Amino acid sequence: MKIVLGIYFATFTIAVVYAVNLLPVPEEIQAEESSQIDTDDSAPIKPESPDEGKIRYLASPNFAKQNIPDYDPETTFKVPPGMEFRVNFWKEIYGKYTTDQIVIHDTKWLVIYTHVDISDLNRQKNLSEGNKQRIKNRRINSVKEEISKVLLEIHKNRQDPSKLSPTASLLYQKFKHAKGNDIFYEASRLRNIRAQVGQKDQFIQGIYFAGRYLDQMEEIFARMGMPIELTRLPFVESSFNLRARSRVGASGIWQFIRSTGKLFMRVDSLVDERNDPITSTVAAAKLLKINYEMLQSWPLAVTAYNHGPAGMRKAAVRSGTKDIVWITNNYESRTFGFASKNFYAEFLAALEVQTHYERYFGKLPVADPVEFDTVKMVKPISLSSLIIYTRLNKEILQFLNPALTKEVWGGRNLIPTGYDLRIPEGGKERFLARLKGVPSNERSTTGSGVKYYTVQGGDNLISIAEDHDVTVESIREANDLSGSRIRAGQVLVIP
Numbered sequence: 001m002k003i004v005l006g007i008y009f010a011t012f013t014i015a016v017v018y019a020v021n022l023l024p025v026p027e028e029i030q031a032e033e034s035s036q037i038d039t040d041d042s043a044p045i046k047p048e049s050p051d052e053g054k055i056r057y058l059a060s061p062n063f064a065k066q067n068i069p070d071y072d073p074e075t076t077f078k079v080p081p082g083m084e085f086r087v088n089f090w091k092e093i094y095g096k097y098t099t100d101q102i103v104i105h106d107t108k109w110l111v112i113y114t115h116v117d118i119s120d121l122n123r124q125k126n127l128s129e130g131n132k133q134r135i136k137n138r139r140i141n142s143v144k145e146e147i148s149k150v151l152l153e154i155h156k157n158r159q160d161p162s163k164l165s166p167t168a169s170l171l172y173q174k175f176k177h178a179k180g181n182d183i184f185y186e187a188s189r190l191r192n193i194r195a196q197v198g199q200k201d202q203f204i205q206g207i208y209f210a211g212r213y214l215d216q217m218e219e220i221f222a223r224m225g226m227p228i229e230l231t232r233l234p235f236v237e238s239s240f241n242l243r244a245r246s247r248v249g250a251s252g253i254w255q256f257i258r259s260t261g262k263l264f265m266r267v268d269s270l271v272d273e274r275n276d277p278i279t280s281t282v283a284a285a286k287l288l289k290i291n292y293e294m295l296q297s298w299p300l301a302v303t304a305y306n307h308g309p310a311g312m313r314k315a316a317v318r319s320g321t322k323d324i325v326w327i328t329n330n331y332e333s334r335t336f337g338f339a340s341k342n343f344y345a346e347f348l349a350a351l352e353v354q355t356h357y358e359r360y361f362g363k364l365p366v367a368d369p370v371e372f373d374t375v376k377m378v379k380p381i382s383l384s385s386l387i388i389y390t391r392l393n394k395e396i397l398q399f400l401n402p403a404l405t406k407e408v409w410g411g412r413n414l415i416p417t418g419y420d421l422r423i424p425e426g427g428k429e430r431f432l433a434r435l436k437g438v439p440s441n442e443r444s445t446t447g448s449g450v451k452y453y454t455v456q457g458g459d460n461l462i463s464i465a466e467d468h469d470v471t472v473e474s475i476r477e478a479n480d481l482s483g484s485r486i487r488a489g490q491v492l493v494i495p
Contacts, residue, residue, distance in 0.1 A: 057365070063229060066222070066228065068225060068226070068227055077298065080299075083324070083345055086342060087352070088110075091349045094360075097198025098198045099202060100117060101115045102116045102195050102197055102198070103198060104144065104147065104195055105196060107192045108187070111178075111187075118136055121136060144193045148190055150167055151184050152185070152188045155182070175187070203235065204361055205240075205241075207361075207366060209239075209367060210235075213370065217281045218231050220282055224289065226288060232354050233305065235350040236350050237254055238252070240277075245457055247457060251275055252274040252277070252280050254274070254283070258458050264287065267467075268468075269453050269464070270407055270415075288302070295312055297316075299344050303340065303343050306340050307343070311335060314333075315331050373422070375435075376418065377416065378417065379443060381435075381438065382442075386415065389434055390435055400422035404419075407453060407454065451468075451493070451494040452491050454489065455488055461484050461486060464492065470495055475493075
């Protein structure tokens with residue numbers, strides 16, 4: 001395997017021999033988090049593929065026509081001086097490197113050293129995920145150690161760069177924008193050499209899926225007096241993946257955690273509106289508006305979507321400025337880490353790549369907008385009865401109603417009263433007529449006399465008990481639990 005060192009000016013190859021031992025290693029090396037997003041394979045699937053149906057292209061809106069306080073299309077959401085290196089890094093991640101490539105880079109100045117190809121592991125069917133991760137970690141750490149040695153060479157010869165080896169000379173040139181003392185010594189420390197998975201293929205897929213919802217999302221933001229550029233934040237959060245679930249329990253294209261989602265949406269065992277792109281967009285617009293009203297700065301409001309408005313207000317107060325460049329480059333806090341420092345730059349990069357996607361990827365097809373009728377359910381009904389009597393396809397219903405949870409789709413609970421059920425456009429009268437024909441004794445037949453709940457990431461017994469209006473103790477007793485430990489995917493009996 002060869003590692004290509006030097007992306008911009010020249011290429012050098014370092015022959016690296018990897019001893020791939022498929023047996024458990026005595027000490028597991030933890031790789032740095034490159035992506036917080038997992039995929040929930042049981043989530044509603046798309047009813048058509050990119051190759052089917054009518055092909056259209058995603059037009060860029062005219063941002064200049066917006067009439068929003070403190071908004072100037074010539075300056076708002078443009079790359080501020082001093083942030084170019086951050087935005088350029090993320091443009092490379094979104095527009096050049098794929099998920100088959102792990103980019104090795106400096107954490108402070110975002111210099112790209114090289115990338116590690118993991119396409120062989122991504123296509124390997126016979127290895128467990130644990131063994132794949134161990135092999136990735138070995139590869140990454142081997143490359144990091146080599147880079148650290150080169151950076152130390154630069155540090156020792158920084159007064160006379162003519163003594164540098166060709167490889168060291170190349171890296172020396174890449175740090176031209178860096179300022180400060182002991183730049184190369186600090187960069188050589190392994191904790192300051194980071195791994196980031198490329199996202200080009202995910203971004204391209206996100207452009208396709210964005211076609212379903214982006215028009216409606218722009219209308220929502222415009223109606224609420226919010227800049228429509230902000231509708232591109234889901235490219236940063238999830239690449240418009242409806243199945244996106246983070247390891248801390250964030251869900252949906254806007255990646256709301258459960259507690260924040262409950263402030264703006266219905267989030268319980270039957271309906272989780274975080275997973276509905278339209279409803280969650282309304283919630284995101286409200287949250288971003290609150291951020292802006294508190295901080296009076298669009299860059300800070302965007303960063304607060306990741307770091308929290310209170311955290312960004314503290315950053316501005318302690319920094320003595322609202323200048324996002326100064327804050328991201330200089331503000332230090334235990335909680336203001338790599339993700340928060342780079343969030344605004346990620347957004348600006350995603351906005352650029354998506355708005356001008358043909359420059360980066362060529363012409364791409366996008367999905368047609370989702371169109372539907374809505375019927376408010378006046379009585380609860382089981383999924384099985386709904387499908388039998390209205391003759392609707394379950395897969396289409398899942399696609400149109402991503403807010404309904406596994407409890408409903410699995411037949412363990414009813415579609416609740418008050419839920420706005422989406423059905424295929426143009427069939428509302430026929431649907432209502434057929435719905436009247438459902439016998440009252442079959443509306444609540446779930447196929448099981450027991451109520452269940454599948455534990456989601458971020459759940460605990462207290463939140464589950466509150467969602468189902470029962471006590472923690474009753475859940476423990478019904479499931480023979482001695483403590484409070486539960487795991488994602490565990491199925492609980494709800495008394």
